[in-house]
Amino acid sequence: MKIAVVVNSLKVGGMERVAVNLTNAFHKAGHDVELIYLKDRPIELQPDDPSVPVHLFDVKKAALRTGFGALWMMACRLANIFARKSYARFFAYAECKAFAKSLSALEASNNTKFDLIVFRGHGTFEHVWPLQDPRFVFVCESVQGQHHYGRFSQRAFQGIYGNRNMVCISQGVMENFQAITKLHDIRPRSATLISNPLEYDRIAEQSQADKNHLHPRPYILGLGRLSPIKNVPLLIEAYHILVNRFGVTQDLVIVGEGRERAAIEEKVAQLGLSNRVFLKGQQMPPYPWFAHADLFTLSSKSEGLGMVLIEALACGAPVAATRCPGGVSQIMQGPLSDYLADMTPEALAQAMYNALTTPHDEDYQAAVQSSLAQFDGQRIVQTYLDTFTTDAMQ
Template identity: 65%
Template structure:
């Protein structure tokens, strides 16, 4: 098959990393694969396979080149004042035509049409929803608020999901999607559970760094974008509880960047933890940090799946996580479920301590292997091909 994987940007993030991994997985299974991104932002992620072509379809720029694009942009901005969050829906009427033109030109240049085009994430297929193409597959990466578009939610979700091939990446996302289908009487062509691939071979082969190179003391690791959904204040307060009640030796290391960094640093200072909490900024790939952590902690309020948990397990790190809506329970099966926490500092602190101190039995290791097997790239590509090759 000739396959395209489409994503909004190639910045560091879970959805973006999944798009890259999926392109690599298709290519490694012998499918000719292209990776397309839609916004002219800094490229921080690339496929591991250098043979995979990467294309920027700068839709906004293309729309403005038409002459009337700026007028349409202004009209859509005005509509967004009256009807919140509708700008991307209406601007997509122009962007979709720009995408179609770019796609046609790419196919003509290669001399071969695409057989399958997979869009990763709600924000990605917002740009092209007016197009009806049987080759399109829309992958839901996260749990969407069911009133996302206010009074236009019923119309908007029917436009986005109606008569589409839909993929949900976890049981939690599928449950949310089916609730939305029932609530708004949406009729997709189909909805299939296909999880996200992880390149385990690449992780295993990635060169290590000594722990002292990363951080001079044993550490508890938090990693991700510093935004409200990732809920790092909960992790910091849980760590503070451990310091106060257990006198633990580990520092807290936070890897990532985002708009909440200054407020998180202020919280650390308020709790008197300045000497024990380190902000390391963006570090990619993150595998060495997982390998040397005494425990990796996910403190999110919600997760479509939780790719960092999968990567942490693949690197051999003990893990603890909040039992949040979405895909985390899809990963934390069997004995791993013992390390799921309620969303309070005390509960999360208890699970962190347990994850660090409980010996990992053979049955625990089997559950880790069974969990990771769900995200094997070959199996995921085979599922895509079997599901969509004949459609």
């Protein structure tokens, strides 16, 4: 099959990594796949095989090249003053035309049309939602607020989700999607649960780095974007309890970058942890950090799926996590659920201490393998094909 995977950008991020993972999985399964991104930012992630084509469809710049596009942007920015979060929805009328033109040009140059076009993430399909094409599949990566667009939420969600082939990456995201469609009377063409793929071979290969090049002492790891949704201050507060109540000796290492960095550094200083907590910034690949951690902890307020948890388990790291909305509970099943915590510093500290000190028996290892099996790339590729090929959709 001829397949395109579309994502907002190729910066380092969870959604971007799974877009590349899906591209790799389709390629390894023998399909003709191409990767498309929409924002002209530096490429930090790309397919394993350099022969896989990567294309920039800079839909914003293409729209602005026309006189109408520039005037339309001004009108959309003005409308956004009166209708919260309306800018992206309205400007998409110009961007989608640019996307359709670029897609047609690419298909003409290939001398063939794509059979399946997979858009990863809400922010990605906001750019193209006015287009209707039966080949399009919109993949919901995260939990959305039911009134995300304020008083215009019903109309906005109907435009984005109505008559679409939808994929949700976890049961938690599916339940959230179903609640939105019920509340706003939306009728998607289809809604299917398909998890994100994980590339175990690449993780195994890239996790084998000398730990002395990472951090000089044993450490607990937090890894992810430094943004409010990742709730890193909660992790730091829980670590403070671990040090003072439980006497743990491991440092806390935080890998990632984002706009919350200054606030996190201030939190560390306030708690007197500057000699115990280390912000390492963005690190690629992330897998050695998982492999050499004594514990990985996810402190998020919500997670569409929680790919970092899966990656940590694949690297052999013990894990603890907040019991947050989304897909975390889908991963943390059986004995792994013992290390889920309510979203308080005390509860998370206790779960972290238990994960650090409890021997992991055969039942635990079996639960890890069962959880990882859900994210096998070839199984996920086959599910896409079985669900969205022309024959399957008839």
